[in-house]
C-alpha cells in the first residue's frame with residue numbers, strides 16, 4: 026500500500042460516518058484524500074454523467090468521485106451500504122452505488138473499494154465490513170480490528186455530542202484527525218451550551234427565537250452547496266435548528282415501535298422517528314422536511330409527515346432541492362415560514 030492514495034467522496038454517508046472513517050484511516054496510518062466541497066463545477070460534472078431522473082444526492086456523489094479521480098487517487102472508498110438494522114435495507118441507490126458509479130464513469134482510473142456493509146445497528150465496525158479494504162491496504166486482520174474498535178469509540182464520542190445538541194456542521198470542514206480529536210475533547214469539556222440548547226441565539230436579534238426541526242438526510246441537510254447553506258440562513262433569521270442527528274437511537278426506536286411496520290429503508294425510518302419526536306415536542310415551533318427531487322423513499326415519508334403534522338397541529342413545510350435550486354427560492358420559502366411561525370407565537 027506504500028505511496029498509494031485512497032480517496033473518500035464528500036457525499037452521502039460521509040456526513041454520517043466521517044469521524045469514524047477519519048479515525049480509522051489515521052489508526053491505519055493512512056491519510057485519505059477527501060474530495061473538495063460541493064461546487065457548481067463539481068455538481069455539473071456529476072449531472073453530466075448521471076441519468077437525468079436519478080436523485081440529486083447521487084449526482085453529487087458522481088461529481089465527487091470524478092473530483093477524486095482528477096486528484097489521481099489509486100482507490101476510491103465507496104462501501105456498499107446494505108443494512109444497518111436487522112431485516113431493513115437502505116435505499117436501493119445505496120445498494121447499487123458502486124455499480125452505478127462504475128457504469129456512469131467507465132473511464133474511472135481509480136479502483137473502487139466497495140465492501141458490503143451489513144450491520145445490525147449504526148455500528149459498522151465489524152471486520153467483515155472491511156475485509157476487502159484490509160486486503161487492498163495490506164493490513165492484517167488484527168491491526169484492522171484494533172483500528173476499527175478505536176474508530177467506533179471515537180465515533181460514539183462524537184455522536185454523544187450530537188445528542189447534546191451540536192450540529193454536524195460544528196465538526197465539518199475539519200479533515201485533520203488531530204484537529205477533530207481536539208475539537209471533540211474541547212466540546213466534551215466545555216460548559217458552553219450548543220446552539221440548539223441556548224436560551225438566546227443571537228443577542229443582536231430583537232425578534233423572538235424560533236425553534237425549527239430540519240428533517241432530511243444528512244447529505245441534504247449538511248451539504249451547504251446543495252441546500253444553499255440553509256442552516257446558516259435559518260440561524261441568521263434567529264432560528265434554533267434541530268436535526269435528526271440530535272435524536273438518540275433510543276428515542277427513534279421508541280417512535281418506530283409505534284408503527285405497525287417500519288418502512289423499507291433505514292435512514293427514512295430514522296427521519297420518521299426524529300420527526301415524530303419533534304412533532305410531540307412543544308418547544309419545536311415548526312418542522313421543515315428537506316427533500317431531494319427524485320427521492321423515492323421521501324415521496325412516502327413526506328406524505329406521512331404531512332398527515333402527522335396536521336394531527337399534531339404543527340406547522341410543516343416541504344423544501345425540495347435539485348441541481349437547479351436557487352438561493353432566492355430557499356430564502357423566500359424559509360422567510361415566509363418563519364414569519365408565519367412568529368405570528369403564531371405572538372397570538
Ligand code: SF4
Pocket residue numbers: 080081082083116117118119242317319320321322323
Ligand atoms: S434516500 Fe432518496 S435522496 Fe437518498 S439516495 Fe435514496 S433516493 Fe436518493
